[in-house]
Amino acid sequence: MQLSRRGILAAALVAGAAGVAAPALAAKMKPAGAKGAEAKGASFLLRGVTLETGYRREGGEVIGTETAKASVLVRGGKIAAILPADAPAPMGVAVRDAKGMLLLPSFRDMHIHLDKTFYGGPWVPPRKRTEGIRGQIKLEQTLLPQLLPTLEERAGKLVDLLQSNGTTFARSQCNVDPVVGTKHVELLKHALDSRADGFGHEIVAFPQHGFVSADLIPTMRAAMAAGATHVGGIDPTALDGGMEKSVDAMMQVALDMDKGVDIHLHEPGASGIAAIRRIADTVEREPELRGKVTLSHAFSMMSLPAPEMEDLAARLAALDMSVASTLPFGTRMMPIPILLDKGVKVYTGTDSVEDHWSVFGSGDVLEKAKLACQLYGWSDEYTISQSLKIATGGPTPLDAAGKQVWPKAGDAADMVLVPAACSAEAVARQSPRKAVFHAGNLVSGALDAA
Template identity: 90%
Template sequence: MTTTPMQLSRRGILAAALATGAAAAAAPALAATAKAKPVARGASFLLRNVLLETGYVREGADVVGTQTAKASVLVRDGKIAAILPAAAPAPMGTEVRDGQGMLLLPSFRDMHIHLDKTFYGGPWVPPRKRKGGIRGQIELEQTLLPQLLPTLEERAGKLVDLLQSNGTTFARSQCNVDPVIGTKHVELLKHALDSRADGFGHEIVAFPQHGFVSANLIPTMRAAMAAGATHVGGIDPTTLDGGMEKSVDAMMQVAVDMKKGVDIHLHEPGASGIAAIRRIADTVEREPSLRGKVTLSHAFSMMSISDGEMADLAARLASLDMSVASTLPFGTRMMPIPILLDKGVKVYTGTDSVEDHWSVFGSGDVLEKAKLACQLYGWSDEYGISQSLKIATGGPTPLNAKGEQVWPRAGDAADMVLVPASCSAEAVARLTPRKVVMYAGNVVSGALATA
């Protein structure tokens, strides 16, 4: 008997998703991964015939092009051992791989994604209109997440396949910790990601979606840290958790006590969001061990203050080595990413909800985020588009702001992407296909031919 979507209840749809397992939607990513010829851990190979960026072409003060040159890259033990001339002979006993003249770029990092509660990898679940805002979605999770638990690892794995096919080799995943599922998501996701450690790097944020203090989650959050989470999460301390000082202080205290990082969801706009940011910064100032370990995700309240106030706040965040993870929302008001970058704040991006009950429009492609940033902020020339690559890579670009070659260098991790493009700007603007993706020298998507 065939059941139409109109005959299925939400419970029925989810039951069907659990029963069916892998979806046809995952097929392109799986096909790309199936072709991969992994390089054994600890092996050496010479990647010949690759294109590297070497500098900018200038007319006066303007960048009007990007210079490139062919080279060979020697990989040993998962790291770049040397950059050699294009025709350099291979060290004795070293296998030679052919880069087919493609441009070599640093691989990408998705710094805000929810791998644990995705529908991706299962049958299509018809999206419903939201009811009750964020709180309504949280109530839905109380019945939804337990039903999805049996296939969490499978679905997360399919989503990782998608990320890899798009050039991403590292993700920081938000992972639910709540009164209903406790730490089960953290435990299952860690197991799934640990099993792929040769091909994908990760961090896990224990994310108290239902509230931190208001849901009495402090003991559970500590248990999540012990179970392998790398970061303490948080959520809108004033509008959702019911008390900014208590919520922020509890989150920061767990991080200090357990020597973990912090990554808080801050959706709330206006003064309350800014107050939370400043209280977090105050704690980092008092606790030097937290410097370089605190990320503000979304931070929509930054859109509500003047450029002058934002510049002062950004300078303070930079001085404390605090970072911002933004999904670059497209709308009438935009995140002040240029001010953050200008003041030296590390700005990351992520694909957030790829396909779940929050949104079904995610692509799992952070290179799209770099292109979106160019469109939003008017980075429309060769220089601006080229430098926007840092949005996708989490920082590294082949050329620095002065046009000096800074990647790849000996000692860098062999986390690399080969694309059929003449330069970074073309790769971003045209979203060129990621033909070969490598993590620690292991080919995780596509295939490298032996030269």
Template identity: 55%
Template structure:
């Protein structure tokens, strides 16, 4: 039993506008990782159950980290700032020729520390891109799979076979296919024009691998302007032709920020019709990504930390809720309603209340996968970023602590 849990129950309105969020206290019974009862605190419950007191903390859906590189990081080791990029991405590819081998002996250890970090911030799902390249071959993948296996009772995952040095440029197709045989869930790609030098062949190869292994696609597309837009349009066509509806993600997709009014909605409708998702780290200092417009047109927008203190960037802290907070600040989502809806960016679309304020989560039958935070509502959580007190994964405490009252008798 999880006692004295605060759940959102509805919105308060004034002159047609949401001004506050109502909550109630409930006791929740969990059996074999599933919520089986949601009770009023005065209702009786079975004696002899292990009981944990949430002390009025707010229960929210746990978070989803949808773009991260668990296999290569400085995290867990000495501080080191990002590398200088004299020749952009090509400088970084050259650096990795030696750096990946230096990091390899501690790759599993650091991946595990990174998993613990994102767990502490409430993420119980991670989609990790993993380097597949001629330098390390499948060795990073082997280390990452071991790390994830050690945390299989705390976090679910997907793995993207990521040709960081270019799918065509590094002749990585064979290695990617080998990675797919090892249970990788998504085929990756990288800037088909800038890096691979042949947009059509790069995209065709990626799509064919996905079809051959019944896998998803998640491409890094940093290319801006018309170059990036051309790649998005062609990938959309190939997605339709190959029957990959709902299985394709475009990470970053910076070129969407350059679309003119009208063309942006047209593009968004095309992506939505094919179930193509956008994964964003909510970048600062570049063209502002049109996340609100994408959501309005029913495009699935997901968030990720991307790099966490590695040779690409020192700024990621592992907190997906912080990314939702950044989006709210960037797009001016400062009122109660918009802040509460922004939570969906961190949770993979799940919110306690639907758009009309009806309570839709949690329900009996849901997995007991959630976070407890010292906050009064979702809106406060997004705005104030409280530290997760406890993280539950299928009924198990994956991170943090709960007050154990199991020695107290349950009610008759």
């Protein structure tokens, strides 16, 4: 069976580049460079931020978003307190001027391939696809060894791009295959560990060329020992030659090594649904896997009638299984509204960002929130506002009832300043990200001293 992501995955718009470095406590607060941030655990008062406080309603309809000015005290990588807008700074604490910009939770890219990118390097002419995914895998067998010496540099530049777009956490798929073995995992982990003050991460050991069919079980175990946080998988029936054997091997490695699971499921129709149900059966038998299993892409869900999809979504929610979708569009669409309605955690990611799979990636998950609004008819203030969870991986300033739930004292100081009146405007107008923080460290943009 041949599969082609070109017919399913859509291109995103190209986004901007990352900010430039400068000392952290000068007149302007600026990121300290590509691999770092300002002093770890730095304290500062962010004055003059706009926070969402509730929805404005007329009858039962949300007709706007209420906001208020405040100051946010950051200490030790966390939000220490939410203070009045004119609150004095504690002794010895620097004050930075947010200039009335809206404060949002920073974004999370939950499906990206940081190890396989041309981004930051010279243009590589894209080649015509042949033989679908199998043809791309053949190409990788010669391409990846050529790219290996520059993997860390290219991954770092891609992280810079993500940070400039407001993303401070990524779950990266990372090739484990007969050609590169565990080298990608080792190099990517080193690159990301060196940036830990400014960027959080998880690594999925991804058996792109097959799990069981490529005899990769020992290599996958070695990848877990090398620092991967999740066991990956690839289309069990279409590419790995046997659904039961492939799924069971993936789940067993995760159980044996106390890791999460994140499987690429491109294959459509009955075989994809059968794989999802077998994975769910294992989670049901092994409760330690609850909350640790993600289905990436899961295109087979597009073929299910609504009643069957509702039943499946309810089961996934009960087992605390999540879905990572790149929000493809075409003649069929992913049933994201059903998944969300049933309580399934839905993540998004930017997947390929300028590589041999696609040269159109932007590295901007806020675009994915806007795309979700366009695909699913989320066109009013309330639904556009709540779509922000697509970009943040869950957190929104206001919950579904309109209660302010972020930011709160004790939250990680992972946040983004945007020139927007509310979340809905930030999503609809794709507001520029003027300052991006991870654990209180400014990693992109600049702020004036107050």
